[in-house]
Amino acid sequence: MILADRLERLGTETAFDVLARAQKLKDAGQDIINLGIGQPDFATPETIVEAAVKALRDGHHGYTPANGILPLRQAVAADMAKRRNIEIDPERIVIVPGGKVTMYFAITMFGKAGAEIMYPDPGFPIYRSVIEFCGAKAVPIPLYEESGFSFSADEVLGKITDRTRLIIVNSPANPTGGVVPKAELDKLVAGLADHPEVAIMSDEIYARMVYDGVPHASLTAYPEIEDRLILLDGWSKTYAMTGWRLGWAVWPKDLAQIATRLAINIHSCVNAATQYAGIEALTGPQDPVDAMVKAFDQRRAVIVERLNALPDVRCQRPGGAFYAFPNIEGTGYKAGDLQERLLTETGVAVISGTSFGIQGEGYLRFSYANSVENIERAIDRIGDFLGRV
Ligand SMILES: Cc1ncc(COP(=O)(O)O)c(C=O)c1O
Secondary structure, eight states: OOOOGGGGGOOOOHHHHHHHHHHHHHHTTOOOEEOOOOSOSSOOOHHHHHHHHHHHHTTOOSOOOTTOOHHHHHHHHHHHHHHHOOOOOGGGEEEESSHHHHHHHHHHHHOOTTOEEEEEESOOHHHHHHHHHTTOEEEEEEOBGGGTTBOOHHHHHHTOOTTEEEEEEESSOTTTOOOOOHHHHHHHHHHHTTOTTOEEEEEOTTTTOBOTTOOOOOGGGOGGGGGGEEEEEESTTTTTOTTTOOEEEEOOHHHHHHHHHHHHHHTSSOOHHHHHHHHHHHHSOOHHHHHHHHHHHHHHHHHHHHHHTSTTOBOOOOOBTTEEOOBOGGGTOOHHHHHHHIIIIIOEEOEEGGGGOGGGTTBEEEEOOSOHHHHHHHHHHHHHHHHHO
8 A cells, every 4th residue: 555645744642642551551450640631520511411412312313514503603603702702603603523623624724835834832733743744834833931831922923934824823722721911912913914814723722711810812802813813612621522522613704615615525514412512511501611610720729839849840830721831851851751751650641741842842741630639649659759769
């Protein structure tokens, strides 16, 4: 068999490998604490599960429109009005099986040999993977620990060339938990006026998980880029629905049609019952979301304090999501080696910063979507490990 060359450029998401290895060790009887995987440890709220069961009982078993059922797109539009204060025509909304699909669609729409796409580094690994898969040049936007893992708008604007087609922004961010301050977004958008051909994809999948009373700064707040902004959001994190595979995007009108055509070519539609669950999630009680975010906030305080108390480790206080990204350079370990030894010798699964880009060396990603008790136990074990070597 002679496969297409582009497959050699396809990357992966190491969190899934670590999850599989951690599970194997667990199955073999080891006491594993998994701070590796990026998904809420809460169950999907009961009312949402019931809405899906009801949809199945009501006979919603067939294909739906490829861009999603209208009541779901209307519910998304209402949510956009409520939380982002913006009126969106439901025809610009495309429902997809997870936020990742929007990412893949957006990158493949712009990515080709000769094109440049900018992406955050350290960042969600799939951005770079798909950019390179398409044959485009992946241009990293460095995120700095000193500035809470935000980017510098001046640096982003300075990297734009006549080949730049798309800029990817992610706030709050995976893997750092960093939040880009509104002032930096203001500067970026102002500078983009000089580059009207450059599109922007704003990955706001963690928009509901911002702490310290800071309102989430969304790129949808800037009407001057509305005609070239792709908003990526979804249900996975906010409603603890990672396994349901449900996401939404708001596209510029013409691109919504292309996204829908891609959906028809690839998955036809999201499964119908899940779409009904999505309506209930957006329109039903939000207390479970508030409770979950409150729990994450409490765990954030614990993990940051405990990480900073470890020898030769320092950790910024992340402004959002459910990740901490401590600097472990002082321990003398390479991040990949420390990831490996922590898993095999202490039973704690975390992810090496190098899984998230060039800038990730010297860091580990901890997901604090786990109980305070487990976080405490994990860091006790890491403390023993670092103390003993
Ligand atoms: C920044 C970011 N964007 C998108 C996604 C994809 O989410 P989904 O599970 O909805 O595809 C993730 C998942 O980890 C993420 O961290």
